[in-house]
Amino acid sequence: MRLTNSDIAELTEFRHHLHRHPEVSGQEEWTAAEVVAALQALAPDQILTGLGGHGVAAVWQAAEPGPTVMFRSELDALPIEEQSEVSHRSAIPGKGHLCGHDGHSTILLGLARLLSREGPARGRVILLFQPAEEDGSGAAAVLVDPRFAAIRPDWAFALHNMPGHPVGQVIIAPGPANCASEGLRVLFRGRTAHASQPETGVSPALALAALMPAALAAGPGGRLEPGFRLVSICHARMGEPAFGITPGEGELWLTLRTLADADMAALREEVTTLARDLAERHGLGLEFSHHDRFAACVNHADSARAILRALEALGMKHSETGLPMRASEDFGLFGGQAKAAMFLLGSGEASPALHNPDFDFPDGLIPQGVAIFDRVMRDLLG
Incomplete structure (x- = not known):
C-alpha cells in the first residue's frame, strides 16, 4: 500500500503544524492531543493516552492471532531557540523541533492511515508516540506504566533522520547502534x-x-x-x-x-x-x-534482517556506514522487551546537524519512512 498525493500533502501540513508548536520533554500535552485527534479519525481498535507521561499508543488488532509489532516515534522537542526562515518555524520562544521528532511522529501517522485502510492479517500493531526521549526518561516511564504490559511487543522498530547522509539513504546494521x-x-x-x-x-x-x-x-x-x-x-x-x-x-x-x-x-x-x-x-x-x-541501543539481528528484507523489496539503497553512533537514544530500553532495531534515514549531506538552531526535518522523507514501516509490518504479519 502507498500514501496518496493527498495523504502526503496533509501529512506534510500536519508536520508543519507540530513544528510550529514544540513542547520539551515531559510537557508534550498539546502535541499528544493533536496526535490523538489525528488518530481518532483513523479508527484504531484502541487508543491509550497518558502513557508514561504524555505518551500515546494506537492499537490495530487482527482477528487471527500472531505477534505484536510496535513502531515508535518521539513527541518532544528541544529547549533551543529556532533560527530559521521557514514559514512553519517555531512560534514558541526558546523551543524548537530541531531533532526531527515532528517528522518521525508524522511518519507514524502516515502508517496509521494505511492501517486504517487495511489492517494486519494477523497479530497486532502498536504505534507508540513516546514522550521525553531527549532527556532519556520517556522510554523508562512507558515501560513501567502498568498499561504497557497489555501491549508489550514481540518486535519493535524505530527510525531517526540523520544529516550528513544522502537524502533517503537508509543506514542499518545488526549489533550496536547507539551508545x-x-x-x-x-x-x-x-x-x-x-x-x-x-x-x-x-x-x-x-x-x-x-x-x-x-x-x-x-x-x-x-x-x-x-x-x-x-x-x-x-x-x-x-x-x-x-x-x-x-x-x-x-x-x-x-x-x-x-x-x-x-x-x-x-x-x-x-x-x-x-x-x-x-x-x-x-x-x-x-x-x-x-x-x-x-541505555545502549543494540539492533537485534532478526529485526535488522526484517528491515533489510523490506528495503530490498522496495528497491531502496542502504548502507552500514554510520553505525554505531556515539549519540544516545532511549529506544534501547525496548530491546530488553522485544526484538528491537532502529535504522537511520539520511536527511541530506548538506543539512544542518541535529540540534542545530536551523535544522528542519525534510518532508520528502515522510512517504519513504511510511513505506519502510508498512513493508516491515506486512512482511511480519502478512
Missing part, C-alpha cells in the same frame, strides 16, 4: 573566604582543576569498538562572579559514554572515585547526582 550515556554532576563543598585571606576558607579550585583532565583521561574516546569510553565536560561553575571572595563550592557536569551498558558502571565508578579522592585530599564535601540516563 549508553549518562550525565554526572559532581559538587564539591568547601567554605568561602575573603579573597585577601584565602587560607581561612576551603576552596574547591584545585580539586575542580585536577578532576577535569583526570576524568577526560578515564574516557578518551577513540574508535567505536568494544571497550569504547568517552567523558565529555559539559559545564563547570565555581563560586560567585566577584573579585573579593574565594569560592566555597564548585561543580562539574560530565557526560559519560560507553558502547556497551556493561562498561558504564566501571566508567562511573572510576570517575566518582577520582572525585572522592580529590575531595578527601582537599578537605571538601562531595555530592553526586545522575541525569539523562540512556
